[in-house]
Amino acid sequence: MKDTGNFVVVPEGSVTTPKGFRAGGLHCGLKKVERHDLGAIVCEVPATAAGVYTLNAFQAAPLRVTQESIAASGKLQAMVVNSGNANACTGQQGEDDARAMRAAAAEALGVAEHHVGVTSTGVIGETLPMAKLLSGIAQLPERVKPDGGDDFCQAILTTDLVQKMTCVRLNVNGKEVHIAGAAKGSGMIHPNMATMLGFITTDAKIESEFLQQQLSRITDNTFNMITVDGDTSTNDMVVVMASGLADNEALHPEHPDWEAFAAGFQYVGEYLAKAIARDGEGATKLIEVNVVGAESDNAARAIAKTVIGSSLVKSACFGADANWGRIIAAVGRAGQPVNTETVDIKLGDISVLEQSRPVRFDEEQAEAYLKGELVNIHIHLHMGKGQATAWGCDLTYDYVRINAAYRT
Template identity: 85%
Template structure:
């Protein structure tokens, strides 16, 4: 999506604290073996309209259930706590109790009601949180949460990530300046279905929780749910959005004349973060983008695009710069949706390799050189209908195996 097509601009050096009313921060409380930040928070000076989407993995981590309870109580959040280094997943009743203890400690530290606090965790599954370290860190965290604390927050949510992931855009809604910002983490165990993937979006727009929830659902389907690194849907995937309303605009609804512009900005932030997660996949050397065009339905286009991007054989071929289109067509055919097997076209960048399901002679050296780049675009034209979809992922490398063979050690 090009920003030139819409009424928003990217804010240089923007973060989750750029929207009015938000602060953030992070610190090291001892969950990680290194001195890297492992506990962070986003805080809003007023109760913010809130929305969330959560993993569909049946072994949903305890903090996600606690956050859902908080949002369900009134559609508002004022503080969002997150720790890295420990997922607090598959930890039984003790894990539930610990997540609630985190929420209670956060409420005390920030001086808000418990139902206005959300919690989430990321890291190793199946280990109890060292609550003495966590609670001690929360007591100190309030002093570290500030208007310029966006970077510290980003550092606090990382696990195997190599880089922080954040973006902020600005637009006008009803004559008022509005900001939409986001931060995310994710590098491995990424195959959202709503990695370990966590996303946090903030805005100062005036929008009710129900409309924010619908918007978050929509953009999640076309952004966060269209990425994959390794095909594993985490126990802890979650995206939370908070809207302070301090921009002073008339309340946004789908009938508002600036709704489309706001939705476009919201989607742009989500897509940027999703692609950043895919690009930072564990051991990855390149971002792969798969576009499926002229499908019979949007559901078919999405399923086929994500099947291709998730294929270990396609990912391995991209890593090896091998223009093996057979891997691609095989993935198209097993995605679970009918295709016309005589009408499929495939391109690698601008290099046709298949037309009407028949091989096309192409320059192997040119194709190999293209596949060595940092961005590989695969186009699949089904020539069946009007629907299209795009998915993002990364190559599968030796380093992915190295990283995950010793994840706990």
Template identity: 75%
Template sequence: MNSSFVVLPGGTITTPKGFQAGGLHAGLKKTERRDLGILYCEVPAAAAAVYTLNVFQAAPLKVTRDSIAAGAGKLQALVVNSGNANACTGEQGEADARAMRHLTADALSIAETLVGVASTGVIGEPLPMAKVERGIAGLPAALAANSGDDFCEAIMTTDLVQKSLCVRVETSAGPVHIAGAAKGSGMIHPNMATMLGFITTDALVTSADLQGLLSEATDASFNMITVDGDTSTNDMVVAMASGLAGGSELHPGHPDWKAFADGFGYVAEYLAKAIARDGEGATKLVEVHVAGAVNEAAARAIAKTVVGSSLVKSACYGADANWGRIVAAVGRAGQPVNPDTVDVRLGDFLVLEGSRPVPFDDPAATEYLKGTEVQIVVNLHMGTASATAWGCDLTYEYVRINAAYRT
């Protein structure tokens, strides 16, 4: 734990000053679980966002991007639905996303350009707008400062658990808070995934500086996870800063910026790891740390290749200490690797040194791999750069879930 911030037990996306949230069941899912959520700030908040790199970008992403641009980097509300991605739905899909923005703005009596839209669920099906319209009409009554959990439930699809965290950062002017909520379980791969992430803070920070921080944090967190190698059409992470904590404006030259950035990065990493841990059908979190790379880009590429390997993931599920699969993934990552200098560890078990196998306690390593967290460490001995990626094992359950996703 970094001493510059503390985790607040029970803290939610609404803990930072000025934020409220809510969720309700609008009938977009077959279950009775909440499927429409709202995140609201009592003042226009500095906003930043990152989006999927998939060429097929869903309509809500376009609308949110337009809102942030038209609103001079400000958002005041985000409306989010689960159960329907509103992706690959043509002109009607974009019209529906804009209608969601308009309806939400009217319900909250704010400008349309201060509303962002996010959707997640099945691709290629039109939104049932009659249900959406009725649901949005009920969102203002669902808003509350203690409804962060309702919001978390409303954004979930195949997720098994809610994913949220809040930290407090001590600054020279007093405490500021950073909180996050996310969803994601399948169709998860670096360069964003079928995930939605929302980060709130009451720090005073400009949209430009918040964008820089979000992009940096995303590269080290959300872009370093994988479940199944598929990058979605709907991924988006949005950050909002109310500025209501008071104090001077935080910026990269401010003496408190590092503490703020550390707390922000920790929230992003926690949410990213929570998504990987909750991968569809997963039984364990897999962490791959690559050290000794020639540069950070190489370290990241190798770590993501190893953690995304179906063979490595299968070996983790089967508790098979088959380090050959790890080496094969390292070698096909397309990055500089000296085939004579690689070390590999499974937890505390050194299994390869200088690219040569070494004796290790196989039964004990198998027991280690049966745990709920597996760490793989690869040292290339070529430089000083390092990176960490997160994923999960590949199980029979993943196939069962995705073979019947629409049913």
């Protein structure tokens, strides 16, 4: 186990580790391959809930239905998700299908309809094959189990190559509290939500207002700081459910253990965000861009996201080419204040630019560094105290191959 001081990482943990949660998945025929394509997370009690959603104007029907459920009471008892079909841009039929999905899940799982959230991921513009979906939902009760975290993770994948989940443990008022998360995403990933779905569970007791506050905060500096290809999906959503079954005193910003809870929550969000970036379609490496010395944190975020989103920077990393000119060009077009005489750039520990002037460096050493699975780009602007980190991946031949044949 990894002990960070405020919390301990639980390697074997999943979304069912927090008290009160079960999960599972099954194949109901939405995908052509025999792989889980329907999953659910279910809580023993109505859980305090919060969510963040895509900023794409064409927001998919399931997101609106889930927002409607959370708005009803600030609680959810079940999240049901299908992969293989996004139920996006499907008009009134899509709205009706999302509501039918919610109603069927409520009946099958024995929970109130307004305590069910639904979401979908997959191909845009195709209506859900409801007969298959409803048949699968009817089977969920026997598939949702205390050890069903892995099956749930498989059910939410599309072009992902790996499952993405993590869990931490901490103490609140001397009570053992867990925070766990699972996510999917590898393409159509861009800041201000990616093509990603995220699900966070915790057994902490916390009011909806403060849970939403925490989710929005970590989204700003984790999920909103990743990019793969510059596209923002219609279906992106992160939902958190808090069962309260750890029996701690309700958390709030003045609570003595609030900092530890916030640190654990941040870790879960950052871990999932980096896992999504690392698993970008066709990716061979994770790229991390650290910006410091900016005029403000907002300026640093904009610059970091511009650099990580640059196709030229991503291509250079794929080709192990230490072309710092692409990095400085991205800094300059980010639309933020920059002193063009004071910029430093490093690739890992290799300095390539100091005070906006080229530095002699060993090209072979730089090439060897860029061939690794993790590339850190450090940018120091020497203008202020603003700082931010963004994550992405390289742009490869396989990205084009995967997306050229996505529907086939």
